[in-house]
Amino acid sequence: MRLSKSWVIATKDFKVFLKQKKILYSITVAPIIVSILIPTVISFAGQNKGGHGLAATELTVLLPAFAFFYLILAGYIPTTIASYSIVGEKVEKSLERLLATPTTDSEILLGKGISAFLPSMGAIFGGSVIFMVLMDLVTQPKLGYYYFPNWNTGLVFFLLVPLTVVMSVGWNVIVSSRVTDVRVAQQIGILLILPLAGIYVGGELNLIQLGDTNTLLIIAGILFAVDLLLLYAARATFRREEILTKWK
Amino acid sequence: MDGDASRDSELPFMPAIEAVGLTKKFGALTAVDSVTFDVEEGEVFGFLGPNGAGKTTTIRMLCCLISKTGGQAKIAGYDVGEEQDALKIRKLIGLMPDNVGLYEALSAYDNLDFFGKLYDRTEGQRKENIQRLLAMLGLWEKKDVTVSTFSKGMKQKLGIACALIHDPQILFMDEPTANLDPESAKTVRDFILELKREKRTIFLNTHNLDEAQRICDKIAILNTKLMATGTPDELERSVSGKKTVVQLVQVTDAILAALRKLPLSNMTIDGNKLTFDVKDPDKENVAITEAIYKAGGQVRSVNIVGSTLEDAYLKLVRSDKT
Ligand SMILES: Nc1ncnc2c1ncn2[C@@H]1O[C@H](COP(=O)(O)OP(=O)(O)OP(=O)(O)O)[C@@H](O)[C@H]1O
Numbered sequence A: 001m002r003l004s005k006s007w008v009i010a011t012k013d014f015k016v017f018l019k020q021k022k023i024l025y026s027i028t029v030a031p032i033i034v035s036i037l038i039p040t041v042i043s044f045a046g047q048n049k050g051g052h053g054l055a056a057t058e059l060t061v062l063l064p065a066f067a068f069f070y071l072i073l074a075g076y077i078p079t080t081i082a083s084y085s086i087v088g089e090k091v092e093k094s095l096e097r098l099l100a101t102p103t104t105d106s107e108i109l110l111g112k113g114i115s116a117f118l119p120s121m122g123a124i125f126g127g128s129v130i131f132m133v134l135m136d137l138v139t140q141p142k143l144g145y146y147y148f149p150n151w152n153t154g155l156v157f158f159l160l161v162p163l164t165v166v167m168s169v170g171w172n173v174i175v176s177s178r179v180t181d182v183r184v185a186q187q188i189g190i191l192l193i194l195p196l197a198g199i200y201v202g203g204e205l206n207l208i209q210l211g212d213t214n215t216l217l218i219i220a221g222i223l224f225a226v227d228l229l230l231l232y233a234a235r236a237t238f239r240r241e242e243i244l245t246k247w248k
Numbered sequence B: 001m002d003g004d005a006s007r008d009s010e011l012p013f014m015p016a017i018e019a020v021g022l023t024k025k026f027g028a029l030t031a032v033d034s035v036t037f038d039v040e041e042g043e044v045f046g047f048l049g050p051n052g053a054g055k056t057t058t059i060r061m062l063c064c065l066i067s068k069t070g071g072q073a074k075i076a077g078y079d080v081g082e083e084q085d086a087l088k089i090r091k092l093i094g095l096m097p098d099n100v101g102l103y104e105a106l107s108a109y110d111n112l113d114f115f116g117k118l119y120d121r122t123e124g125q126r127k128e129n130i131q132r133l134l135a136m137l138g139l140w141e142k143k144d145v146t147v148s149t150f151s152k153g154m155k156q157k158l159g160i161a162c163a164l165i166h167d168p169q170i171l172f173m174d175e176p177t178a179n180l181d182p183e184s185a186k187t188v189r190d191f192i193l194e195l196k197r198e199k200r201t202i203f204l205n206t207h208n209l210d211e212a213q214r215i216c217d218k219i220a221i222l223n224t225k226l227m228a229t230g231t232p233d234e235l236e237r238s239v240s241g242k243k244t245v246v247q248l249v250q251v252t253d254a255i256l257a258a259l260r261k262l263p264l265s266n267m268t269i270d271g272n273k274l275t276f277d278v279k280d281p282d283k284e285n286v287a288i289t290e291a292i293y294k295a296g297g298q299v300r301s302v303n304i305v306g307s308t309l310e311d312a313y314l315k316l317v318r319s320d321k322t
């Protein structure tokens, strides 16, 4: 496997994304909104009817779970990108030409993976910085210290988020191979965020201890196993013969 | 490297493309049935056949895009179907698929540059080739224009250029002039003739007989099975018999009745023009004109025409169905 080939394919995809406003928006809008909205809501929560805002004890349950909101984004953002980059090639019928070059199936698949992975990570990291800075400003007066960054959040962003993005990429390669419409691909692709939303809600309701390092490591382990499975399935789907004769 | 050296010494005797009993089945359906042919270096080989004949399937097998289910094929001596030869074959060949398959959001230059990179061409080589190809096709002015704004003919030309970015000696083209207006089709055809002058080996899928006759050195007629192979002339001659075309001043029922009594086959009437299949024009034409005179008709002209490639094609393709 030659990484240079995959990189050529990924950079071509980046160029295509930059030309398509829809993709640019869908990558950037959600993380920015989420990152600004949550701190804003927190700063106003509990302020009405003469309240004094959320108590510090409440915050320490809410804050670690918020980081999990980015797991939902990590499931969502690659959906848009991968569906465009794979279903898009299908619609433009450019895969045959690509397959005719001296490039292996794995190299093409990896290229597609990189082109979905990097922008997703960039958008999430960018958003998370905005989120942590704003959140610190909002909560510092209550907590008496800056909650972010901390080791567990680091674990979420540097371990759980990449694992989730990989999971989403793998899932979307499989979905994209079965459909011919970008929008349908996205609608099915997005189902993946349901379990992630479940984790987030569980955290907010204090059913899952998302502030606990062991819990995070268990989730990471589960994600890793799912990743392996999905990547294996994606690789099995992405074979030139299948692509040309069975993909619809 | 050893392999390459022996390959060189064999070169004069080695066809560029060689297929022996090449077969592809999709489940129960046989798309290509035991096809055997070879294409010499520098030859333009026309692969003719009706829709669903298996032309695209054959190209895909030869380009190592799909597996064969039987037989053998070699490209420049490399085995089609051998895992380790597939990349070498794909390096050597260029493919213009039946769908032009360009990146519509990118410029003409970026499309070419992308494929140049995938074929490991250096930046200098890519620049030079892109400029040469776009200039040749009259698209240099448009190099930075987004492909989605191109006309169909321009896209088609750019598509061929993308298949040529690495200067392949063997080029596969799947119906490069299909769905083009006559003028665009002509520019594409002229371009193929230009490539022929450069002594490239070209494998051309088409169902345009006229195009095949004008461009190709050799033609194969496919209808799942290979029906015939030969030069355009050979194929024309392979269809025995000639046609007589009689132009009358006025066709009447009396004339037609008289002609129907003669042992003629395949009479067709087009206005005042009658066409017959004849075996021996010297004898039969005399009988025809006599019958017309006796029925009170007047003959303007009598012409004997040889069979055309179209006749040969239709005969071969139809013979399969019966
Ligand atoms: N992926 C596939 N699965 C099943 N059958 C297929 C597949 N691809 C092609 N076929 C069948 O194989 C036969 C040959 O198809 P092919 O596309 O090679 O024909 P063609 O000569 O290129 O036709 P056209 O002139 O329409 O392009 C057809 O009967 C077609 O239905």
Ligand SMILES: [Mg+2]
Pocket: B055, B056, B057, B098, B174
């Ligand atoms: Mg075809």
